Amino acid sequence: MPVPDLFCAMMKEEWRMHSTIFGSLGFALFPAVIAVFALLGSLTLPLFADVFPYDVVALFAHALFLLMGVMVGSFGLMGREFMNRRFGQASLIAYASRSLPVSERRIFGAFLVKDTVYYILLYVLPFAAGFAAATPFIGLDPGLAVLAFVSLALAFLLGLSAVCFLSTLYARSVALLAGTVAVLTVLAVAAFRLGAITVSAALPPYAFFLDPKVEPLAISLLLILVPAAASVLFVTVDYPDRTKRFKNSLEPLAERVGTLGSAHFIAKDALDLLRSEGGAGKVIFSFLLPLGLVWVCLQVLIRFIPGIDPLVVFAVLLGVISATIYNWLTEFDSFTSYAFLPVKVSEVIDAKLKSYALANLLPLGVLVLAAATSGGAGTFIPALAAFASVSAYTLAVTVYLTGLHPNVMLYHACVFLRYLLAISPALLLLIFASIFDPAYAASSLLLVAPAALLLSRGRTKWQAWEMPGY
Amino acid sequence: MIEATELTKDYGNVTAVNRVSFSVAEGELFGLLGPNGSGKTTMIRMLTGQIPPTSGSARVMGLDAAKDPIGVRGLVGIIPEQETPPSFLTAEEYLRFVAGIRNLDSVDERCDRWFDLLEFGDKRDVLCKDLSRGTRQKLMFAQAFLHEPRLALIDEPLINLDPIMQRTVKDFLRSYVQGGGTVFFSTHILEIAEEICDRIGIIHNGRILHCGPVGDLVGSGRHLESFFLDLVRGDAGA
Known part of the structure; x- marks a missing residue:
């Protein structure tokens, strides 16, 4: 089967998969929501130019699309179990090299091209279009939007290509992956410490946006194409016929958390997380990596905004990113698995909340580490309050809007819009307040009340949704 | 044990189950037969409180399935048609998980009994996602009977099982009923x-x-197959 045919079939499959889950209209509107947000955000740029210079905003935008590439790649490579839970025995073309006379390399190559085209159309193009529509009103050259489209697409592909390469290493050898990540981390830290590399040099698409010359473009393409080509050349598919055996870990884990209640559910969540494809690695990809980027961006930001306290802002963003742990906790579960057992939806949600609270020890550890290494102990208490409150509030909004289906429902345009509208104002207010005085971040504790209300209503709402008529 | 009265389920303009009334007595093995899409699965889902009826009612072991679905599911054992056990628990862990939800004691003995009876003890530490379809069906069978319910509702009980295991399961169901249990199952x-x-x-x-x-058919010298085909074809032509 030629790659173009495979590509077309995969594009249709991706669209049908998304439109089946989200509804055709709901999903078709998703790019429109991105475009509207990009337009509105761009229109506010001059208002905040003193606080957030354009190049800092551009850095954030490029980091954001880099992360999107990482997440799309992670899902594409690790999302088979999710699809199986959602659709029963999912049968996607990407996993069809056993049944079709097509090589794994050819399928994976077409898969990468499909992800490139599909998600650039879905994410990057609407974002650039929204920005382009705003340029006449904010005194910027519309040509800048074309440049932004190219550089943001490069940032997205950089993330996608990197995660595909790392996943290929992981499939070959966990030790190889760990070694590569360790070497790259040491080199990056050393380069930054020695001042041998700047942020823009570390993110070539951003450098290309700032200075559109051949060199950063060539470096970007090199950093995208070489790992992508290597991941296609050395691709291997982890077929399920590698039978895995484990001793009973459910009950020992359940005993440890027995005092919390819902012990068997919490133990199951932990095992789902640890034993699913990617294991703890997926937490690194989707959680620690964004946090690392946020930390680096904040180090840049403090040069432009003197009053900002990096630890407090980091804590606020940490709270938001922590909520993605809930997505992992629900990814391999669905209420249909319990519908024939004496279990209420609210019990499953409560168990997820407890799992979430336990899993939040990880970001808490990150916050402590950040405070210890950055000399930010003086603002640790307000930062801790901000982290805990924002994490609880973001989780509550997620639960209320998406129930046990955050990985699905957040792609629905209306739900995503409501999510952004619920989170963004609180977040921005907190960050601005902390610029005046980091202690103001403690006011984030006010978010606990709406969080409790949203969780309470969310339980009732999703009980009725999962068990209609009861 | 089961009392369905004028049970009806509409999905939009489609009536999946239409004013159905029947009862199943204690110690009975009742089979609901029908072609694909005839309403068998919808019937089981209503009887077990997984979906509410549009109209009519169903009492299962004295409980109204629509008003107390959790109560019904606590009492009965259910094997749904398509549901598979959680991917990342082993077979044994899944049984222990269900035992935890049902607050059962003597879990070791209960698990061992089913691993022995259905002959899949060698798979007890294998992740459910790596089990064959037949073994998954055995596991779903075991979870349904783990709490020794007085009533079991089973959607296609022998699906994916080899002939030897089909014999084992059929023998078990007969002995279960002879011991006072009740079984309601659907099949084509x-x-x-x-x-x-x-x-x-x-x-x-x-x-x-x-x-x-069934004895009435045997007594009249008719085979179930010809009786079934005449009835269904006659209804389709009507």
Whole structure:
């Protein structure tokens, strides 16, 4: 089967998969929501130019699309179990090299091209279009939007290509992956410490946006194409016929958390997380990596905004990113698995909340580490309050809007819009307040009340949704 | 044990189950037979409180399935048609998980009994996602009977099982009923019903066309297959 045919079939499959889950209209509107947000955000740029210079905003935008590439790649490579839970025995073309006379390399190559085209159309193009529509009103050259489209697409592909390469290493050898990540981390830290590399040099698409010359473009393409080509050349598919055996870990884990209640559910969540494809690695990809980027961006930001306290802002963003742990906790579960057992939806949600609270020890550890290494102990208490409150509030909004289906429902345009509208104002207010005085971040504790209300209503709402008529 | 009265389920303009009434007594093995899409699965889902009826009612072990679905599911054992056990628990962990939800004691003995009876003890530490379909069906069977319910509702009980295991399961179901248990199952495989059921109901287009003892058919010298085909084809042509 030629790659173009495979590509077309995969594009249709991706669209049908998304439109089946989200509804055709709901999903078709998703790019429109991105475009509207990009337009509105761009229109506010001059208002905040003193606080957030354009190049800092551009850095954030490029980091954001880099992360999107990482997440799309992670899902594409690790999302088979999710699809199986959602659709029963999912049968996607990407996993069809056993049944079709097509090589794994050819399928994976077409898969990468499909992800490139599909998600650039879905994410990057609407974002650039929204920005382009705003340029006449904010005194910027519309040509800048074309440049932004190219550089943001490069940032997205950089993330996608990197995660595909790392996943290929992981499939070959966990030790190889760990070694590569360790070497790259040491080199990056050393380069930054020695001042041998700047942020823009570390993110070539951003450098290309700032200075559109051949060199950063060539470096970007090199950093995208070489790992992508290597991941296609050395691709291997982890077929399920590698039978895995484990001793009973459910009950020992359940005993440890027995005092919390819902012990068997919490133990199951932990095992789902640890034993699913990617294991703890997926937490690194989707959680620690964004946090690392946020930390680096904040180090840049403090040069432009003197009053900002990096630890407090980091804590606020940490709270938001922590909520993605809930997505992992629900990814391999669905209420249909319990519908024939004496279990209420609210019990499953409560168990997820407890799992979430336990899993939040990880970001808490990150916050402590950040405070210890950055000399930010003086603002640790307000930062801790901000982290805990924002994490609880973001989780509550997620639960209320998406129930046990955050990985699905957040792609629905209306739900995503409501999510952004619920989170963004609180977040921005907190960050601005902390610029005046980091202690103001403690006011984030006010978010606990709406969080409790949203969780309470969310339980009732999703009980009725999962068990209609009861 | 089961009392369905004028049970009806509409999905939009489609009536999946249409004013169905029947009862199943304690110690009975009742088979609901029908072609694909006739309403069998919808019927089981209503009886077990997984979906509410549009109208009518169902009492299961004295409880109203629509008003107390959790109570019903606490009492009965259910094997749904398509659900598979959680991917990242082993077979044994899944049984222990279900035992935890049902607050059962003597979990070791209960698990061992089912691993032995259904002959899959060698798979107890294998992740459910790596189990064959037949072994997953055994596991779903074991979870349904783990708490020794007095009533079991099973959607296609022998699906994916090899002939040897089908024999084991059929023998178990007969002995279970002889011991005072009650079984309600749906199938479109007529031989199973003819072999082990006390009574059958034949459903087509959401309506019960026939309900009666299997012995009556045998006594009249008719085979279930020809009886079923005449009834369903006659209804389709009507």
